[in-house]
Amino acid sequence: MVPTTEAQLSDAVAAAAAGGHRCHVTGRATKTGYGRPVEADAILDLSGLSGIRDYQPDELVVRLGPGTPLAELEAALAEHGQCLAFEPPDLGPLYGEAAGQGSIGGAIACNLSGPRRPRFGAARDHLLGFAAVSGRGELFKAGGQVVKNVSGYDLPKLLAGSFGTLGCLAEVTLRVAGRPAGEATLVVGGCDEIRAVDLLNRLAGGPLEPTGLAYLPAVVAVHAPHPLTASAAVMRFEGPPGSVAARLLHLQAELAGEGALETLEGPASAELWAALRDVASLLPGGARQIWRVVLPPAAGGRVAAALDAALPGCQWLLDWGGGLLWLAIPPKPGAAAELVRAVAGRHGGRATLMRAALELRRTVPVFEPEEPALDALSLRVKRAFDPQGVLNPGRLRAEW
């Protein structure tokens, strides 16, 4: 089913519910490998609900269909010198798809975010309102068209990151941001992960307003689009060009003793961060399992070191000043899941198996298992929207 109107979408879900069918809900189907395998007998393809319906650059607000290609949206915003501040990654290539094919609905359903996450939030923080169809086939709306809104429950937060299991998005309203006029990156070469994370956190707690703080070990850094010869702590600054230059200068003086310093300007900086955002440097090397581990930022270096020692042949990188670890490991049975989660858990982190063979995703919990009381509450929330389990059954939890 490829509905092209909200009414068709609503009818399609209502008919599926009445007929006892289960739907695999997709936007542009570039991230179907993200999550548990869906157990469905029908595909509900939202790519027909595409296009920008209202864009007010003065309001920093855009309203559009969920199937709109992200690339189309970003191009429209760029025409007005604007962008999505949450910097959604293009995860298509992670799942073997071509680059640049994902939809905005998919970015929201997976609550994507990029290196700017610590400063500007994730998709959840930019979804102002939406219309969706519940698992009962009801068309409903929530949120609004304005930034500040406490009128009813904040269902946009709930729908973001719900992987299409609560409702099929029919329309979304997003806040957008001015595109920074300039950017540059300072590379501090040759430090290990412990020292790098300390350095990145010092910067994150200081007043220079970095918009990207990452660390690449040497084996990964050499795959960067602007090849780095040694391990690299990288720090991005964005804003008026004069201010970017001044901050970089200040930092160069401050970090003179920390390692080999190098500066990436404009496009070289942009390319590096696009690659970091899309985890491109971990993709070569075949069908490795890929994990995404969220952490309290100060723990990033220690968790990376522990996993590096425990998992021979693994590669990783740290983003968000240490708060996000991407880890690629040679294909392994379930044991890696327990190890990754045990190490992350000891430091207050949680892990998602982002990419793995279908069979593994069926047997290993792809998402971090929750405490029984929280799991039960989540199921009740699911049932409130989708009592019969019509939408993306199995994607989040094996049981529902």
Add this chain to the structure above:
Amino acid sequence: MTLLMPPPDQASLDGREALVAALTRLLPAGAVISNRTALGAYECDGLTAYTEKPLAVVLPQTTAEVAAILALCSARGVKVVPRGAGTSLSGGALPLADGIVMAMARFNRILEVDLANRCIVAQPGVTNLALSQAVAADGLFYGPDPSSQIACTIGGNVAENSGGVHCLKYGLTTNNLLGAELVLMDGTVVRLGGKTLDGAGGYDLLGLITGSEGLLGVVTEVTVRVLPKPQAAGALLIGFADIAAAGACVAAVIRAGIVPGGMEMMDRAAIHAAEAYCAPGYPLDVAALLIVVLDGPDSEVPELMAAVSAIARAAGAVSLQETRDDRRRLAFWAGRKAAFSAVGRLSPDYLCMDGTIPRRRLAEILTTISALSATHDLRCVNVFHAGDGNLHPLILYDANVPGELDRAEAFGADILRACVAVGGVLSGEHGIGVEKRDLMDTMFDATDLAIQQRVKCAFDPAGRLNPGKVFPTLHRCAELGRLHVHGGKLRFPDLPRF
């Protein structure tokens, strides 16, 4: 106007003594207030037009006590109204005659200041300002700063998703909350989030409970992130001969991609009231005044100030002062911060409204408000978080004049309807509470509201936690489960309101 609340449950009223006895057995000495006079202190929140005495007030001190109280009330069918500092302007903490108030004042400790991860773990009764104070010496602060920040608590901030003048740049509560411990109405304790920025595949229940106005659970612990203080700050005070020009200036600043630390607007009445109150040096011959604060790195602030200054001149500013001096900047702010108190001197009472509109509709909505002011024969003063479109019209009235409160409320409702009509919302930061409850169907149709109430059912199927707030009609969860709504129309469109 009499506020219609759900009819009190006679069994709860009759069982008051037994309930008080059971609560007293459950809790340490001094944690149950049942004396009628003492209950008076809890009879209203910041929306003082409505009062009600609860059956009792409990003052728990631990999560286990909260869980035990909620489980006890669940078993006895007694309603519970959670309360932070009681500064809500929408009646979110208004007691129910047949319910108890759970006051979280004793949850007043900061549990951990984690500088390495730039976050604070705190109990919900800690004040908003205390969070910033706890990390001030380390060059950090907590972003959301509602004007009641000296008194309001972080637990209440979570319930209302509080903002403040700096939220344009630093976000609302929901953007700064990392984790919470939540007790459900049946006594179940769940932990949401942690010290990480994202979860790993669970529903964002943390985002859902933020702004849920105490209807989904009682927060017993929070983890919030703290941010580095900006290196430099400057401010501009810009006067305009008409509101439309001021509105155009705001739009142009936003359009230029500038994100001010704060951007506030005051109308002529508010300017005069503030000047009379604390003499901040505002120009008195302008129709609108913009206060723009620009903060950030040393290298950036002067450039941003020059850009805003140029935009203001192009938009037709008739007066312009700028400063990078901290004392002068605070003086610019002083008038805005004191605006509510200043207006308090103009009138015995006022109602503070809280709609949000798309910024470009500002001039239009202010014209509408001015016309409504004439229709309802009441004065109105406007202060406005211009950067994010959040209006605070203050409607002046005298509660001692029969009928004035009713007229003020009718005026307020008309303003909010006008906000929704131009694409805005009923509440930007004060919440729906009881105040705007009966206007919810101007924004949402029956399906939208049914979906929201089903969410409530997932957390509190018997509807005992803060009922009568937010939603204009109550449905039993079983009934909502069966309900089939199509095209936004219920099969029974005239369900009774309370």
